[in-house]
Amino acid sequence: MILGLLKEHGKETRVALLPETVQTFTDLKVEVLVEQGAGEKAFASDADYEAVGAKTVSRNDVFAKAEVLLQIQPPAEGDTERIKDSQVWISAFNPLWDTALVKTFLNKGITTFSLDLIPRTTRAQAMDILSSMATVSGYMAVLEAAAKLPTFFPMFMTAAGTIRPANVLILGAGVAGLQAIATSRKLGAQVQVFDVRSAVKEEVMSLGGKFVEVEGATEDKAAGGYAVEQTEEYKKKQQDRINEVAAKSNVVICTAQIPGRKAPLLIPKEAVDAMKPGSVIIDLAASTGGNCELTKNDEVVEYKGVSIIGQSNYPAQKPVDASRMFGKNVLNFMKLMIGEEGELNLNFEDDIVKGTCITHAKEIYNERVKSVIETK
Incomplete structure (x- = not known):
């Protein structure tokens, strides 16, 4: 050959x-x-x-x-x-x-x-190249968020007072999400994680993340471990819960994708409106539309003090x-x-x-x- x-x-x-x-x-x-x-x-x-x-x-x-x-x-x-x-x-x-x-x-x-x-x-x-490259993406997403954030990731106890740790929300607990959890925790952040697949809860918790529960998700064993489309009723409950957690987060890392389909919209404009100025959104699903409504692929969008980074090829940075x-x-x-x-x-x-x-x-x-x- x-x-x-x-x-x-x-x-x-x-x-x-x-x-x-x-x-x-x-x-x-x-x-x-x-x-x-x-x-x-x-x-x-x-x-x-x-x-x-x-x-x-x-x-x-x-x-x-x-x-x-x-x-x-x-x-x-x-x-x-x-x-x-x-x-x-x-x-x-x-x-x-x-x-x-x-x-x-x-x-x-x-x-x-x-x-x-x-x-x-x-x-x-x-x-499995997806897992390999997702490992790089999850790691790099956290590092870029930490560099962009105007506050520290870990808690510091200093003579000038105590610095509170950053709150990180990770959407999707696939390989990229799990690596993002591990890297965020190593940097000292408090981490919450959302995924429609209840089977990943144990992995999330083993890495030090808190699993965001939303009951009623549809799961399909034939999907090979991928997320699947959900009912409209579930999507409404899911959205309300994500909006609530995102508003209290300093960093949101979006990794949720469905093979062959547009990425699910998980952070609508109104959720960004409720986030604190200085917050950072890293959207790894940018190439398929993004999990955030305001994401633009390969661009950084500044919206009301929130930085929205659409990045679909972090592996090229390593x-x-x-x-x-x-x-x-x-x-x-x-x-x-x-x-x-x-x-x-x-x-x-x-x-x-x-x-x-x-x-x-x-x-x-x-x-x-x-x-x-x-x-x-």
């Missing part, structure tokens, strides 16, 4: 594979072509890649010679026209949301795998470790498709391979994506 590692576009600083992970691919008899400069923003030089057996070539050569094309982001503008139907495209392209791109891949007959849809099973944990984690996930996934002699083996009998495959032979393989496409 010839694996082509592409340079990311736009503001992305990560790279899908660092040299240390490329070394393992070459040990598995996979030839690796690296686009020149692919790792420079993650502090990996072309010489570093060549030292572990990769070849650094032009972008044109990667597209011309590689059997498998790998990057983190969806294809850059014009790249879908360059991908041949004999090639395999691997990235994280959010197929439940970007159905137009899925249809383009489908019509061209390109085999594609979207790493953000790796099944969330015990066996697939070592391949490119070395984020790339390291991402690359290990990719390696563990691709091992399922590498034969003994380094050849490409698309084993669709494997539930992880099949579940992550979006399009192949002009068919949609992922059932969740297929259902979304059929309803649009």
